[in-house]
Amino acid sequence: MSLVNFTAxxxxxxxxxxxxxxSGKTTNLQYIFGRVPETRRGRMxxxxxxxxxxxxxxxxxxxxxxxxxxxxRFQLYTVPGQSYYNATRKLVLQGADGVVFVADSQxxxxxxxxxxxxxxxxxxxxxxxxxxxxxxxxxxxxQDLPADLVLNREELDDALNFRGVQCFTADALHGSGVFExxxxxxxxxxxxxxxxxxxx
Amino acid sequence: xxxxxxxxxxxxxxFLDESAARLVLLxxxxxxxxxxxxxxxxxxxxxxxxxxxxxxxxxxxxxxxMGSPRFGVLVHQGAEQGMLLSGFDTPRGRWIGxxxxxxDTSVGLVQLFFQQFAExxxxxxxPAEPHGPxxxxxxxxxxxxxxxxxxxx
Numbered sequence: 326m327s328l329v330n331f332t333a334x335x336x337x338x339x340x341x342x343x344x345x346x347x348s349g350k351t352t353n354l355q356y357i358f359g360r361v362p363e364t365r366r367g368r369m370x371x372x373x374x375x376x377x378x379x380x381x382x383x384x385x386x387x388x389x390x391x392x393x394x395x396x397x398r399f400q401l402y403t404v405p406g407q408s409y410y411n412a413t414r415k416l417v418l419q420g421a422d423g424v425v426f427v428a429d430s431q432x433x434x435x436x437x438x439x440x441x442x443x444x445x446x447x448x449x450x451x452x453x454x455x456x457x458x459x460x461x462x463x464x465x466x467x468q469d470l471p472a473d474l475v476l477n478r479e480e481l482d483d484a485l486n487f488r489g490v491q492c493f494t495a496d497a498l499h500g501s502g503v504f505e506x507x508x509x510x511x512x513x514x515x516x517x518x519x520x521x522x523x524x525x
Numbered sequence: 526x527x528x529x530x531x532x533x534x535x536x537x538x539x540f541l542d543e544s545a546a547r548l549v550l551l552x553x554x555x556x557x558x559x560x561x562x563x564x565x566x567x568x569x570x571x572x573x574x575x576x577x578x579x580x581x582x583x584x585x586x587x588x589x590x591m592g593s594p595r596f597g598v599l600v601h602q603g604a605e606q607g608m609l610l611s612g613f614d615t616p617r618g619r620w621i622g623x624x625x626x627x628x629d630t631s632v633g634l635v636q637l638f639f640q641q642f643a644e645x646x647x648x649x650x651x652p653a654e655p656h657g658p659x660x661x662x663x664x665x666x667x668x669x670x671x672x673x674x675x676x677x678x
Contacts, residue, residue, distance in 0.1 A: 328529065328553070328557040328558070328559075329656070329659050330529045330530075331656065332530075332531065333527075333529075336659065336660075337557055337558070337571075339555060339556070339557065360675070360676050360677065361675045361676070362675070365675055367566070367569055367571055367572050368569070368572055370572050370575065370576065372579075381579060381583070382575075382579065384571075384572060384575045384576075386571035386572060386575075387675065388567075389668070389671045389672070389675065390667075390671040390674065390675075391667065391671070392660060392664050392667040392668050392671060393659075393660040393661040393664045393667055394661075395659065395660065397671070398567070398571065400556065400557075400571055400575065402575070412586055413583070416579065416582040416583060416586065417579075419554060419555045419582070420553065420554070420555025420556070420557065421555075504672065504676050504678070507672065508668075508669070508672050511668055511672065512665060512668060515660055515664055515668060516664075518658065518659040518660045519658050519659070519660040519661065519662055519664055520658055
């Protein structure tokens, strides 16, 4: 849950990028790392295998600046997508204030997306979190691939977005949609702080 | 030294004096920073907290798989400095301490004083106070401006 320091007027929120393996979660963070000025971000920590697959998580802290008079920081995490890393996915998901579900738009990854989404819901439920109460947005990544290889936004919405939450098409490798996705989840997470009370 | 809640300050100062620790970081189990001493950049503090919480979480999971009670303390001893990681319960939930110390003290002393510190924190914590909305209703304007500045748009 968000940490709010009323004395120093600071807010820290945790956002987790979730999705199947190789859907582009780390690529989102790498793009953000490359675009955000050094003074406004920390080091990107990547606990990865020799093959650059995420083993535990990637972590990128960014400093958003002042929002309504509160110095606001976001901690961006990714989870390992491969199915056998579920124990570590659960650990990273603990205390998340919002989730970006990064789906791979390729038609051949359709089942992987469904499996990962189901896994997200199960892991949240294990932690006593109702997915309907948690800010979630979808990112349909790899939309730059040839049209005959990928599903379009409507098809992916039909398959994954049962609750009709915000969704964004993206080409995270080149940055398209990355900013919009981060903006979307940021608004939802901060909206909870604008309408709901928190414990100090 | 920076503390999220003022009642942490006095016990933490005592711990620093007694243990001669170089760096101290207190965090929640999800890696949120509660207090710190010795770090210079806030973003580095967040990285250290994320990694410290991850070590404790993965060790607890290993203990569970092995059918053991969770490990209370982990120590990494290097040539010039050591690091102690320890979880403890507070009325505000479970917290984790990450303490870095040099050759001017010992792991035994650091562990002893940290245990005392954890007990003090448990006793000093006041009940959590509920607050109303934190942000103004029209926070989106600030958020959009901040994100545009971050991404150079």
